[in-house]
Amino acid sequence: MPKGKKTTLNAIEKPAAFGPDLDLGAFKRETSPWPPCTISTLPEDIVQRALSVGISTEEKERAGTYFQIDHSAILQTIRKTFSGKAEIMTTGEALKKYRWAKEYWWKIVAADTDKFTALAKLKWDQGYFIRVLEGQKITIPLQACLFISKDNFNQNVHNLIIAEPNSEAQIITGCTVHPNVQSGLHVGISEFYVKKNAKLTFTMIHNWAQNFNVRPRTAALVDDDATFVSNYMCMKPVKSLQMYPVAYCKGANSRVRFNTILHGNQNSHLDVGSKVVLQGKGSRGEIITRAIASDNAQINARGLLVGEHEDSKAHLECRGLLLSDEAFIHAIPELVGKVKGTELSHEAAVGKIAEEQIQYLMARGFSETEAESLIIRGFMDTSIFGLPDVLKKDTERMIDATFGGAL
Amino acid sequence: MKTLRIEDLTVEIAGKRVLGGVNLEVPEGETHVLLGPNGSGKTSLITSILGFPSCHILSGKIRFNGTDITTMPTDERVKLGIGVAFQNPPQIRGVKLGDVLRHLTRRKFDEVKLAGTTNIPVDFFGRDLNLGFSGGELKRTEILQLLAQRPDFAIFDEPDSGVDVENLEVIGKAINEFLKNRSGLLITHLGHILRYLKVDKAHVMFYGTIACSGKPTNIINRIMKKGYKWCERCPKVKRLH
Numbered sequence: 259m260p261k262g263k264k265t266t267l268n269a270i271e272k273p274a275a276f277g278p279d280l281d282l283g284a285f286k287r288e289t290s291p292w293p294p295c296t297i298s299t300l301p302e303d304i305v306q307r308a309l310s311v312g313i314s315t316e317e318k319e320r321a322g323t324y325f326q327i328d329h330s331a332i333l334q335t336i337r338k339t340f341s342g343k344a345e346i347m348t349t350g351e352a353l354k355k356y357r358w359a360k361e362y363w364w365k366i367v368a369a370d371t372d373k374f375t376a377l378a379k380l381k382w383d384q385g386y387f388i389r390v391l392e393g394q395k396i397t398i399p400l401q402a403c404l405f406i407s408k409d410n411f412n413q414n415v416h417n418l419i420i421a422e423p424n425s426e427a428q429i430i431t432g433c434t435v436h437p438n439v440q441s442g443l444h445v446g447i448s449e450f451y452v453k454k455n456a457k458l459t460f461t462m463i464h465n466w467a468q469n470f471n472v473r474p475r476t477a478a479l480v481d482d483d484a485t486f487v488s489n490y491m492c493m494k495p496v497k498s499l500q501m502y503p504v505a506y507c508k509g510a511n512s513r514v515r516f517n518t519i520l521h522g523n524q525n526s527h528l529d530v531g532s533k534v535v536l537q538g539k540g541s542r543g544e545i546i547t548r549a550i551a552s553d554n555a556q557i558n559a560r561g562l563l564v565g566e567h568e569d570s571k572a573h574l575e576c577r578g579l580l581l582s583d584e585a586f587i588h589a590i591p592e593l594v595g596k597v598k599g600t601e602l603s604h605e606a607a608v609g610k611i612a613e614e615q616i617q618y619l620m621a622r623g624f625s626e627t628e629a630e631s632l633i634i635r636g637f638m639d640t641s642i643f644g645l646p647d648v649l650k651k652d653t654e655r656m657i658d659a660t661f662g663g664a665l
Numbered sequence: 666m667k668t669l670r671i672e673d674l675t676v677e678i679a680g681k682r683v684l685g686g687v688n689l690e691v692p693e694g695e696t697h698v699l700l701g702p703n704g705s706g707k708t709s710l711i712t713s714i715l716g717f718p719s720c721h722i723l724s725g726k727i728r729f730n731g732t733d734i735t736t737m738p739t740d741e742r743v744k745l746g747i748g749v750a751f752q753n754p755p756q757i758r759g760v761k762l763g764d765v766l767r768h769l770t771r772r773k774f775d776e777v778k779l780a781g782t783t784n785i786p787v788d789f790f791g792r793d794l795n796l797g798f799s800g801g802e803l804k805r806t807e808i809l810q811l812l813a814q815r816p817d818f819a820i821f822d823e824p825d826s827g828v829d830v831e832n833l834e835v836i837g838k839a840i841n842e843f844l845k846n847r848s849g850l851l852i853t854h855l856g857h858i859l860r861y862l863k864v865d866k867a868h869v870m871f872y873g874t875i876a877c878s879g880k881p882t883n884i885i886n887r888i889m890k891k892g893y894k895w896c897e898r899c900p901k902v903k904r905l906h
Contacts, residue, residue: 577758614755617717620739621749622765622810636759636793 266369269376276558277500277529280471282377285412285443292330292407297323300332303437304405311432311463312652313403319648321427322346324386324402328413331384343394344427345387346402349418352387359387362418366449366477366506374473378414378447385415385446388429390456392422399428399461399648406435406442416447421456421484428459428646434466441469441497450478452486454509461489461649463656466496468524474501482509482538489643491653492528493521493660502560504533507541507570517643518547519653521660522555522585531560531590536570536600543572548638550661551578551585562592565600572601578608579637634661668692669714669747669818669848674725676713683709685873687725691818691866696849698859698881701870702893707852710870711749711822715739729818748816750807752823752852756795762806763790769814783809784835800827808836812843819849825858837861856889869896876902 273279297305297315304327305315314320321340325333331348345352353359369379386402406413421427433444444466452458466472480486486505505514516532534543545561561574578587591604611633619629638657640650669691676684684706691697701707713720714727716739727735734742766774780787783805795803804824811819824836840851841862853859859881867881869888876896877884887895896902 612755613718615757617715617719617739618751618755618757619760619765621715621743621751622769623740623743623814624768625740626738632760632764633757636757636761639759639793 266376266379269370270373270380272370272372272376274372274374274473274500276502276560277473278498278527280443280498282373282412282443284410286408286410287381287412289328289408289411292327292332294332296333297325304407307434307437307465308403308405308432310656311403311434311465312430312461312656313401313432319398320401321396321398322400324388325405326384326386326403326415327405327407328411329383334386340396343391344396344400345389345391346400347387348384349387349416350384352418359418362420362449362451364449366479367447367475371475374445375447375475378416378445378475381412381414382416383414385417387418389420390422390425390427390458393424394422395425396427399430402429402431404431404433404444404446406439406444408436408442409439410441411439412443412445414445418449419458419460420451421453421458423454423456425453426457428461428649430649431460431462433462433464433472435470439470440467442467443471443473446474446476448474448476450476450486452478452480452484454481455483456481457485459487459489459646459649462491464492464496464499465494466499468495469497471497472499472501474503476501476503478503478505478514480505480507480509480512480514483511484509485513487515487517488532489517489645489649489653490530491519491656492530493519493656495524496526496528498527498529500529502531502533504535505543506535507538507543509538509541511540512538513542515544516546517645518549519638519640519657520547520549520557520559522549522551522557524553524555526555528555529558529560531558531562533562533564534572535564535566536572537566539567539569541567541570545572545574545576546642547576549576549578549587550581550634550637551587552581554582554584556585557587558590559587560590560592561604562594563602563604564594564596565602566596568597568599570600574604576604576606577637579634580608580610581634631661668728668730669850670728671714672726672728674713674727675723676709677721677723678709678719683873684713687874689868689875691848691850693848694846695865696844696851696863697866697868698864698885699850699852699868699870700854700856700884700888703854705870706873707870708752708822709873711820711852714742714747714820715749716742743816746817747820748811748814748818749820750804750811750822750824752826754795754803754807756793758793758796760794761791762794765794765810766790766813769810774813779809779813782812782839784832785809801829801832804828805832805836808839812839817847819844819847820852821849822852823854824851825853825855833857834861856885859885871896871902872905874905876905
């Protein structure tokens with residue numbers, strides 16, 4: 259047996275560094291395949307859920323689409339205008355089609371990291387390969403939907419995203435479940451390669467179910483003068499979600515930014531962080547997190563900046579808002595400077611809505627409910643994220659759906 | 666009748682008595698000035714008029730236009746026509762000044778014109794409320810919000826502190842113009858703003874109550890010249906102490 263396989267097998271028992279441990283045997287793997295089809299021919303309840311995670315059914319709003327239900331990739335298309343500029347296929351196909359693809363496979367995420375990475379290696383269910391070709395600017399977003407249709411099901415995807423030199427693209431990934439699904443486990447490995455002078459904006463939106471478990475494992479390698487922006491949103495209940503994506507600013511003048519919006523509600527346990535490792539000359543990183551905890555939610559909001567180059571700089575900002583006395587937010591910002599000259603900083607604040615702010619707005623004629631809603635909505639102000647317009651509208655619509663109303 | 670009438674008001678904040686037996690009446694169309702040293706209870710009186718939950722009313726009544734508002738929630742008092750420009754407004758991240766102005770006016774308004782009345786750049790409308798505003802900008806945006814709200818009864822809590830000379834004139838004239846057809850209560854510690862305003866009556870607060878009331882010119886001139894030390898020698902104040 260090759261050594262890699264053996265260490266992976268050994269890791270299948272290894273609990274993750276963070277988040278509640280799970281019994282992998284508790285989830286079903288068997289399912290019947292879904293036949294290929296278009297989004298418009300999918301059942302309405304699936305379409306509605308896909309819409310809730312930023313997936314557009316309007317072909318003209320997206321440059322290309324990947325759609326996977328359970329183990330089956332049902333749709334991989336690129337709009338005609340963008341053919342020859344970007345590629346979308348399953349990672350299985352990509353590994354067959356391109357011999358070089360294996361140079362990117364399990365290279366920045368290690369299969370033996372924990373039981374979830376091991377599971378994704380041993381029981382791999384496709385995932386998407388998206389490649390933006392050299393010099394191409396994809397002006398409207400590419401989208402991918404990872405969907406689970408069966409209760410208590412386990413889906414393990416492995417995605418590979420490559421932005422070739424001088425390319426530019428936005429990718430929206432929505433992950434969600436059928437309304438009948440209550441429990442299950444989704445593991446998603448994502449490896450991002452942002453090459454010289456490329457710019458990739460990746461937005462992931464999650465909408466799970468009350469007893470559902472989620473373990474994404476993500477890494478990005480960012481080359482000279484390249485920019486990687488990762489936006490993450492999870493506003494709906496989940497049993498446990500643990501992820502700690504890392505971006506390596508390997509190239510000179512590489513830029514990385516992680517924007518995270520979390521709303522923990524009901525009994526959700528969220529352990530979410532972002533890491534930036536500054537390795538290149540002039541590399542810059544930024545992590546911005548907004549977390550709201552209501553009901554009995556528990557949120558660990560982590561952040562880690564590692565400065566390995568003397569000309570590097572990064573900042574981490576985490577703000578948490580407690581809307582319930584039973585909820586809990588633990589902000590854990592960490593800075594590791596390994597060389598002199600690196601500049602790392604953080605600010606973190608956790609608290610409830612200040613009474614003073616409510617009173618002030620009431621003195622401007624807002625009712626108490628309106629004032630709270632305005633403050634929460636303001637707390638979730640996404641204008642600081644610098645999102646592209648098309649995403650800005652989508653995220654604001656989702657935040658309004660959760661917290662708006664009064665206004 | 667747009668009148669504010671406070672009767673024998675005694676208030677505790679965080680277990681401490683901040684107002685004791687305050688009587689004050691501001692009849693329709695009049696502007697009164699409330700003077701007093703730091704800590705004498707001026708701001709507590711305003712938060713009590715607004716009905717902030719931190720103000721526990723032990724006794725007394727607050728009436729506005731004949732309605733007893735003593736136990737009314739803040740937003741309802743505001744809807745009746747009371748407005749306040751605060752001394753130290755809180756910062757609220759993500760809530761834009763423009764959001765509040767639009768709510769107050771409840772209609773489209775000429776942003777440039779409104780901003781001009783208190784010399785505020787229009788781009789402030791897109792900024793987070795009070796975040797990173799200078800002392801003078803805070804005062805000017807507070808007054809701006811009051812002008813947008815157009816309350817029948819306007820209260821200004823130290824609109825002149827921290828404001829430079831040029832803006833003091835802008836603010837003073839804006840307030841004076843605004844109060845022409847309204848009633849108002851103006852709180853000032855230093856009295857600078859009074860150069861630009863016509864006031865009908867002055868009250869001096871000491872130890873949580875109104876120690877004396879009278880013609881503004883007499884009281885203001887004395888205090889401006891001799892400070893509150895002059896008041897401390899007054900038998901009325903001595904008796905309170």
